[in-house]
Amino acid sequence: MSNTNRNRLRRAGLLRKTDTELTDAGYGDVIDDLDKQDVDVLIRVQKELEGVATDTVQNPDDYLDYVRF
Amino acid sequence: MSTASARLSRKLDLLVPALATPGRLVHEAPNAAELAPRLLAETSYLTLAMVPLMETALERARELAPDDPVAAGLAEYLERHIPEELHGGAPGRAALDDLEALGIDTVALRESSPPPKTAAFIGTLCFWIWQRHPVAILGFLALEAYHPHEPSVERLIETTGLPRAGFRQLILHARLDPYHAQELHRVIDTLPLDPEHEQLMGTVGLLAMEALTSAGLDAVADRRAAALAAAH
Numbered sequence: 001m002s003n004t005n006r007n008r009l010r011r012a013g014l015l016r017k018t019d020t021e022l023t024d025a026g027y028g029d030v031i032d033d034l035d036k037q038d039v040d041v042l043i044r045v046q047k048e049l050e051g052v053a054t055d056t057v058q059n060p061d062d063y064l065d066y067v068r069f
Numbered sequence: 070m071s072t073a074s075a076r077l078s079r080k081l082d083l084l085v086p087a088l089a090t091p092g093r094l095v096h097e098a099p100n101a102a103e104l105a106p107r108l109l110a111e112t113s114y115l116t117l118a119m120v121p122l123m124e125t126a127l128e129r130a131r132e133l134a135p136d137d138p139v140a141a142g143l144a145e146y147l148e149r150h151i152p153e154e155l156h157g158g159a160p161g162r163a164a165l166d167d168l169e170a171l172g173i174d175t176v177a178l179r180e181s182s183p184p185p186k187t188a189a190f191i192g193t194l195c196f197w198i199w200q201r202h203p204v205a206i207l208g209f210l211a212l213e214a215y216h217p218h219e220p221s222v223e224r225l226i227e228t229t230g231l232p233r234a235g236f237r238q239l240i241l242h243a244r245l246d247p248y249h250a251q252e253l254h255r256v257i258d259t260l261p262l263d264p265e266h267e268q269l270m271g272t273v274g275l276l277a278m279e280a281l282t283s284a285g286l287d288a289v290a291d292r293r294a295a296a297l298a299a300a301h
Contacts, residue, residue, distance in 0.1 A: 026079070027079070027083075030076075030079045030080055030083070033076075033080075034080070034271075035268055035271075035272060037272055038080070038271060038272055038275050041084075041272075041275045041276060041279050042083060042084065042275070044279060045084060045087045045278075045279050045282055045283075046087070048282070048283060048286060049087055049090060049282075049286070052090075052094075052286045052290045056094065056290050056293050056294040056297065067086040067087045067090065069083060
């Protein structure tokens with residue numbers, strides 16, 4: 001199993017779960033099977049949300065924690 | 070063993086909270102009555118493109134069908150589903166009627182350029198339908214599983230005081246899309262898909278969600294920030 005996708009998503013601040021938590025939640029295989037292009041999409045959306053949340057809400061983490069996994 | 074539709078849903082689930090964020094920003098904004106029509110207008114380009122994109126996929130699927138069982142099954146499904154999405158009228162007419170009820174100039178809207186990521190998504194999907202496989206359209210249609218919820222739409226009508234006539238399509242889709250999604254998942258699970266088909270559908274679904282999220286954020290973020298600044 002390659003951890004490339006998990007590592008990229010963790011570095012982007014999008015993936016917070018440990019490997020065990022990810023497996024227990026049933027998303028381990030989903031993450032590992034993502035195409036590089038799919039991971040790019042997830043990270044782009046996360047970055048856009050970070051920018052908007054910082055500018056438009058009083059507690060950005062309330063919004064960002066909701067989209068992290 | 071999981072099904073193709075379940076694998077697709079699990080992948081798209083990763084972006085559902087992001088997709089819901091523009092709506093959440095509207096619901097929680099002091100100027101929700103100003104933001105809601107903007108959000109619906111900016112995200113309407115994809116709604117308006119849905120039937121033409123399905124027709125493109127149907128045309129390509131019919132060409133491939135004699136030698137391609139996935140294309141043959143897809144063509145059968147699209148021949149049934151396109152009339153369902155027309156709701157008895159011209160493509161997109163009902164959505165435009167709702168926007169007009171909310172005060173949107175739909176002539177100007179139709180003459181304007183869609184948001185960049187929306188335009189990029191539509192172009193990419195058209196290209197992939199022709200160059201890769203028309204089954205790509207099912208990744209876009211899979212968003213029907215993430216339909217609006219009727220109680221949320223009712224709450225939005227109540228808090229904004231906007232006319233109910235502006236939300237007829239949202240309410241209709243809140244009621245119909247669970248059945249459309251169920252039928253779509255049944256079709257996906259009966260097609261003889263290979264891993265490349267599934268990968269294509271998943272990427273298309275994620276790109277559609279990115280386009281909708283980006284358009285929604287563009288529509289509401291700045292005006293919401295201005296309203297919050299004025300309130301403080």
